[in-house]
Amino acid sequence: MEKKSSDLQTITQVCLSCKGLTDADASVLKNELPVSLETVILSNNNIGDKGAALIGTNTSWENLKKIDLSATKISGEGAVKIGNNQTWVYLQEPDLSHNQIGDQAVLKIESNITFRNLMRLNLSASKLSDEAAVAIGTNVRWAKLEELYLNENEIGDKGAMVIGCNTVWVRLRKFEFHSNAGITEVGKEKLRNNPIFGAFIHV
Numbered sequence: 001m002e003k004k005s006s007d008l009q010t011i012t013q014v015c016l017s018c019k020g021l022t023d024a025d026a027s028v029l030k031n032e033l034p035v036s037l038e039t040v041i042l043s044n045n046n047i048g049d050k051g052a053a054l055i056g057t058n059t060s061w062e063n064l065k066k067i068d069l070s071a072t073k074i075s076g077e078g079a080v081k082i083g084n085n086q087t088w089v090y091l092q093e094p095d096l097s098h099n100q101i102g103d104q105a106v107l108k109i110e111s112n113i114t115f116r117n118l119m120r121l122n123l124s125a126s127k128l129s130d131e132a133a134v135a136i137g138t139n140v141r142w143a144k145l146e147e148l149y150l151n152e153n154e155i156g157d158k159g160a161m162v163i164g165c166n167t168v169w170v171r172l173r174k175f176e177f178h179s180n181a182g183i184t185e186v187g188k189e190k191l192r193n194n195p196i197f198g199a200f201i202h203v
Contacts, residue, residue: 010034015041017068026051030058039066043095045073052078059087066093070122076102083108091115095122097149106132116141124176125152133159137166147174151202156182160203164190172196177203 011034021029026047033040040061047055052074055067069082079101082094094109106128109115121142123132133155136148148169160183175197177183183203192198 010036012036012063013039013041015039016045017041018044021045021047021051023048023051023054026054030054033061035060036063037061038063038090040064041066041068042072043068043070045071047072047074047078049075049078053081056081056083056085058085062087063090064088065090066095067091068093068095069099070095071098074099074101076100076105079105080108083112085112086114089114090117092117092144093120093122094118095120097122097124097126099125100127102127103129103132103135107135110135110139113141117144118142119144119171120147121145122147122149123153124149128153128155130156130159130182134162137163140168143168144171145169146171148172149176150180151176152179154182155180157184157187159183160187161190164194166194167196169196173200175201177201 014033014037021042022045047069052069052072055069056078074096079096079099082096083105096105106123106126128150133150136150137159164187177191188203191201191203194201
């Protein structure tokens, strides 16, 4: 049994996508998954806000680099707990897409100085408006970003204009910003004129 426990502590990846997990399972995951984890995939489950809150208050996954909570029925309440986490200092790839998390959760994520190593941020179809876009666009800590997904939200020209002025994301190689119905040609033009990502942004 000791050997089995020791082996468990060397696991760095767990994929439990599409397993019908609920908030009750999230409690087990928080307490039982090994502290060595770097990648946790929990997408397409029924984790909800209560489960997200349990995961967000996790203090043992100190090596976590990627967490996928896309399409897990999380709203702003649960996503705020994720955004408040102070342990995941190595986090590079958070995916909260296809959840109704809203602006306030994104404001928490953006203001969390722990999350300074983000490389791939997926917030597509997350019910975001200009408030979230302005916060993201004025962030000066996310200089390592390589991929950003803000498509299928409710962002308008105000958010687009601020993001269009960003000069921090010098490593950005992919930017999905399409399907935001509130962005007019004025906002799109501002984005396309950005010297860093204007040539490849999908808007």
